[in-house]
Amino acid sequence: MDKLLVALDVESGVRALELARALRGVAGGFKIGSRLFTLEGPAVVRALTEKGDRVFLDLKFHDIPNTVASAVSAATSLGIWMLNVHASGGRPMMKAAMDAAGESAARSGVQRPLVIAVTVLTSMNGATLSQSGVTGSMHDQVVRLATLAHGAGLDGVVASAQETRLIRETCGADFQIVTPGIRGGSAATSGKDDQERTTTAPEAVAAGASYIVVGRPIIAASDPRAAAERLISELTTLRTVEP
Ligand code: C5P
Numbered sequence: 001m002d003k004l005l006v007a008l009d010v011e012s013g014v015r016a017l018e019l020a021r022a023l024r025g026v027a028g029g030f031k032i033g034s035r036l037f038t039l040e041g042p043a044v045v046r047a048l049t050e051k052g053d054r055v056f057l058d059l060k061f062h063d064i065p066n067t068v069a070s071a072v073s074a075a076t077s078l079g080i081w082m083l084n085v086h087a088s089g090g091r092p093m094m095k096a097a098m099d100a101a102g103e104s105a106a107r108s109g110v111q112r113p114l115v116i117a118v119t120v121l122t123s124m125n126g127a128t129l130s131q132s133g134v135t136g137s138m139h140d141q142v143v144r145l146a147t148l149a150h151g152a153g154l155d156g157v158v159a160s161a162q163e164t165r166l167i168r169e170t171c172g173a174d175f176q177i178v179t180p181g182i183r184g185g186s187a188a189t190s191g192k193d194d195q196e197r198t199t200t201a202p203e204a205v206a207a208g209a210s211y212i213v214v215g216r217p218i219i220a221a222s223d224p225r226a227a228a229e230r231l232i233s234e235l236t237t238l239r240t241v242e243p
Contacts, residue, residue, distance in 0.1 A: 005214070069100035180195070
């Protein structure tokens with residue numbers, strides 16, 4: 001299913017490719033994060049793009065505009081489908097990322113990846129947000145950063161489902177909202193792990209998420225494909241009861 005992106009947060013390229021093989025046709029794409037990329041580099045990205053998989057390179061760039069632009073340019077040349085930066089890096093940084101993606105895609109003869117921004121990590125709650133110096137509410141901060149990303153011309157944001165409805169209302173129907181922190185229902189683990197602002201997959205989609213990102217509830221399951229299929233069937237049920 002298009003909406004389901006599986007986070008390949010595993011210890012090796014071999015394991016990541018095994019999981020991708022098992023989940024191909026069920027997952028709508030694969031997310032490669034900092035652990036796997038640091039260990040295996042661009043080779044693991046290419047191994048997936050060569051199979052026609054959509055790859056979301058989740059390296060959450062956050063640096064001065066020139067550095068982010070160079071990193072985005074390099075990432076784009078790999079033929080990925082989506083990448084992200086931190087919205088808190090500011091408007092000039094996000095604009096530099098967007099411009100670099102367009103220019104690099106044209107130079108490399110690939111499609112421009114979707115460039116999205118992380119608002120507030122789903123592992124944060126009110127207390128950790130205020131420790132970081134933000135005095136307003138979580139909702140206000142997420143919507144402020146989503147609006148900043150939208151204004152900078154980005155394609156969308158990463159946000160928890162708890163803020164999705166508000167972002168959708170503020171930034172419009174075409175804005176991509178990618179939601180991690182999926183727990184409960186068929187996405188069961190022993191608890192929330194390190195996630196704080198969690199929701200079930202059907203709740204995330206009902207709130208307006210364009211994509212959901214699921215890691216441990218699928219990759220740590222004894223049968224990852226069956227776990228992904230259970231999650232999809234929950235979503236399909238949801239769609240059939242919608243008006
Ligand atoms: O295992 P789990 O389902 O919690 O995985 C969620 C994935 O989404 C992780 O790879 C995590 O790095 C990523 N992510 C997140 N919150 C964000 C952005 C990305 O959890 N705001």
